[in-house]
Amino acid sequence: MASISLRASRPTRASIDGSDITAVDYTFLPYQPGPYTEGRVPHHLLPPNPRPYIPPLEFYIIQSLIKHVDSIDMGVVPRRPYDPERNTLLMKALFPTFDQDVPFEDMRHVDPRIWATVIQLYANLPPSFDIYTLPLSDIHLTQLQNIRCTPNFTLITVLDLSGRREFSDQSIDRLGGLTGLAALDLSQTDVSSWGIKKLAMCVGEDDERFLRGPAGLRILSLRGCTNVGEDVKEALIRFPLLSGVGKCTGFAIQSV
Numbered sequence: 001m002a003s004i005s006l007r008a009s010r011p012t013r014a015s016i017d018g019s020d021i022t023a024v025d026y027t028f029l030p031y032q033p034g035p036y037t038e039g040r041v042p043h044h045l046l047p048p049n050p051r052p053y054i055p056p057l058e059f060y061i062i063q064s065l066i067k068h069v070d071s072i073d074m075g076v077v078p079r080r081p082y083d084p085e086r087n088t089l090l091m092k093a094l095f096p097t098f099d100q101d102v103p104f105e106d107m108r109h110v111d112p113r114i115w116a117t118v119i120q121l122y123a124n125l126p127p128s129f130d131i132y133t134l135p136l137s138d139i140h141l142t143q144l145q146n147i148r149c150t151p152n153f154t155l156i157t158v159l160d161l162s163g164r165r166e167f168s169d170q171s172i173d174r175l176g177g178l179t180g181l182a183a184l185d186l187s188q189t190d191v192s193s194w195g196i197k198k199l200a201m202c203v204g205e206d207d208e209r210f211l212r213g214p215a216g217l218r219i220l221s222l223r224g225c226t227n228v229g230e231d232v233k234e235a236l237i238r239f240p241l242l243s244g245v246g247k248c249t250g251f252a253i254q255s256v
Contacts, residue, residue, distance in 0.1 A: 032137050036111045045109050047096045055093035062094065062121070066113045069147040072120050074153065079123040087122070094118065101126035108133065112140050120153060154180025162187040162221070169195035175214050176202030183219040187246065192227035193235070200238035204224065221246035 033040060039196065055084050065072060084100065090097040094114055097106045098206040107115070107128055116131050119125060134141060147155045158224050175181065202213035217239045222228050223246040236242055 016044040031119045032135065034108075034112070034138055034140075036109050041109045045096055045106060047093070051093070053093075053190075056090050058087075058090050059093045062114070062117050065117050066111070069113045069116050069198055070148075072117065073148055074120060074150055076150065079121060079153065082122045082124045082126075102128045103129075103221075104128050107131075107245075110198045112138065112144060116147060116155065119155075120147070149179045151179075154178075156181060161168065161189060162223075163189070165190050167191065169198060172196075173198045173202060175199060178214050179212065179216070181214040181217055184214070184217060184220040185220045185246075186225060189225060190227060191222075191225055193229050193232040195231045196222075196228065197235040200235040203238050203240075209229045211240075215242055218242060219244045 025050050035041070088098075088100075091102075095102045095106070095110060097103060102110070102114070112132055112134055115129070117127055134144070144155065149155070156178050159178070159181060162185045165188070169192055172191055172195040175184070184248070199214065204212055205214045218241050220236070220242060222232075222241075236245060
């Protein structure tokens, strides 16, 4: 899947030797170190040194996979079921505050690549593994975005791009590879009716008659999208499971 590019463009016209030239200046989102980076993790969340136990072999395998988290491909092979008794020591080695779960407030101090590796390998994990909130400026976002969806796994199910005026029709087809996307918030973006049509055209069937594209989209928020009009309705019908669409300037759809 191609990377989603969020950047603000500022066209500037200039005259050089009598010729008009338009230069486009792009401003990228500034990098902000995550709360999991060195020096930002609270002391009580750091692993003890030395460890009072020997981590299992799976711990070292996962550590070796972290840098290649986007290359893990389980294909149609089911993920291993998480066993609370057998895997507790592994989780304790990866997540120092793990008991039977990881507190939600502690998960944000975990490297997202560790989280993404674990959820690709194990199924039926404790509840706090269901959600990991990551800002769009995170340095690892592009790599995580390249994790392939499989019949048994999808990483991104909820995507919030609200207020991102940099996101427009030019970028929206990049979302076509998110086959597990269930909820999408495009409120206050520059997306137009044509952009929604482009996204809808990503939905279809492959050669084996499996649905492709974001066919599982159920909730779409378009609040404050001033470029979206009544003509978007014909595109919304292409999403077979879509049940709720937020209000837009000029019209409102509560269900389709």
